[in-house]
Amino acid sequence: MKKLLFGALMLSFLSACNSDNVSNQTEGSExxxxxxxxxxxxxxxxxxxxxxxxxxxxxxxxxxxxxxARTERFENDMKLGKVLSDGTVEIPVVVNVLYRTSAENVSDARIAEQIAVLNADYAGTNTDVSKIPSEFQGVKAGDVKVRFRLANVVRKSTTKTSWSTNDAMKKASTGGIDATSPSNYLNIWTVGNMGQILGYATFPESSGLWNDGVVIASPYFGKTGASSPFNLGRTATHEVGHYLNLRHIWGDANCGNDLVADTPTQTTSNAGKPSYPLYNTCSGVQRSVMFMNYMDYVDDAAMFMFSAGQKTRMQSVVASSGARSGLRIN
Known part of the structure; x- marks a missing residue:
């Protein structure tokens, strides 16, 4: 079972950063x-x-x-029946659209489409949920009990041809759009181009800060007009997972730890459309990996599930005592 080790994790955070776009060396991949x-x-x-x-x-x-520490206590209390879910939480969303061309100025219809994808994926009612292998049926999340409601759309024309991950899109003073009350709203920024980066998000420790939220390159936002193979709205599903305290499923290390007990340890990220079963070997143990998890790197059409353990982590941060409890008051 994967265990939370604060010392090792904090050492990893204080070490040199590894780019998500560089493949890790694998211990073993069959x-x-x-x-x-x-x-x-x-x-x-x-x-x-x-x-x-x-x-x-x-x-x-x-x-x-x-x-x-709070998440670990929440998980243990859930197992012991000491705490019950607070019920379904509806998160208000503000979409901030920065555009240079008409293609980058994502339409209201496409925004509504993206919100619908988030709601389906987090409710476990996505049409491809039937593709979950029988091996993982027992640990699928089902309904995460998180919903999303569009609260507002803010649009701004820009002359910028590309954006980086320095959060410039989140500040009016640097050509972006200031976040709307980030303690109480999930802010999503869409921008025209970030190179090889499809999106990125802040984690719950950034709750309420000026840069808190999710950024998505407009070619990968929503479905209609989006760029294949990332044209099913799953970039937002993945990034909102980070916003709700999920790590990448491989733990951003060779056979790393994503702090979720029911996601099999895997050597590194997966890409494209892998064939099931896909086996990895970590610490001498061969496992079938959950590449179809939203927190892997596969194409949109190849990802279609969260695990029960991931659901518990997300519920912990949106609970009335959680780091993102401010999202509950709207």
């Missing part, structure tokens, strides 16, 4: 995942950005430790 017919692979900078932020801020490190 199947090579098939790459779809495109050179583009999913790139998410969330963990890299988080490591840098934690390294530079003792306050964030303290908040991180408190959140993980």
């Amino acid at each position: 199947n090579t995942p098939a790459i779809s017919g495109t050179a583009l692979q999913r790139g998410c900078a969330s963990e890299e950005i988080r490591q840098a932020a934690l390294k530079n801020s003792s306050e964030l490190r303290q908040k991180y430790s408190e959140i993980e």
